[in-house]
Amino acid sequence: MSLALSLGDDGNATLERIGTVSVSLPTGTGKLDVFWITGYGGGVFLPFGDASNGITTYGGGRYLLDTIKGADLGSTGHRLLLDFNMAYNPSCAYNPRWVCPLAPPGNRLDFAVPAGERYLDSELV
Numbered sequence: 001m002s003l004a005l006s007l008g009d010d011g012n013a014t015l016e017r018i019g020t021v022s023v024s025l026p027t028g029t030g031k032l033d034v035f036w037i038t039g040y041g042g043g044v045f046l047p048f049g050d051a052s053n054g055i056t057t058y059g060g061g062r063y064l065l066d067t068i069k070g071a072d073l074g075s076t077g078h079r080l081l082l083d084f085n086m087a088y089n090p091s092c093a094y095n096p097r098w099v100c101p102l103a104p105p106g107n108r109l110d111f112a113v114p115a116g117e118r119y120l121d122s123e124l125v
Contacts, residue, residue, distance in 0.1 A: 001016070002014060002015065002017075002038075005104075013037055013101050014038045014039050015035035015036070015037055015045060015101070016035060016036045016038055017034070018034055018035060018036045019033070019034045020033050021080065023082075023109070025111075027113065028109065028110065028111030032107050033046075035047075045063070045065060046064040046065040047063050047064075047090075047102060047103040047104075048061055048062060048064055048103050048108070049061035049108035049109065051110060051111050052112040052114065052118070056118045056119055057117070060092065060100070060103070061090075061102050061103035061108070063087065063088055063089075063090055064084065064087050064116075065082070084113050084116055087113065087117060089117050
């Protein structure tokens with residue numbers, strides 16, 4: 001499965017789904033697709049959205065893995081290490097001049113992930 005995501009004046013980013021991970025957290029369970037960014041700098045990419053978006057986290061979701069930016073917790077064989085405590089906001093959360101690929105509809109969890117980078121009440125937009 002390929003997705004073409006608009007990056008505004010920077011063109012499109014093409015994502016190829018390379019796998020799916022099952023997520024089991026105290027707040028719920030779900031599945032997320034893992035992507036390979038075929039252009040730009042390449043790399044493994046796992047964006048996700050959850051029920052906290054727009055409430056205590058950035059409305060467009062967060063990133064868990066983005067090997068272009070060095071956000072990679074490693075792997076063992078064919079297994080990725082996923083630690084939601086390391087979830088972080090995309091650049092566009094901090095400045096509207098940045099255009100970021102956000103979590104596609106299939107990567108939205110219907111429960112909150114109360115871990116990783118979050119907003120303080122005064123930072124919500």
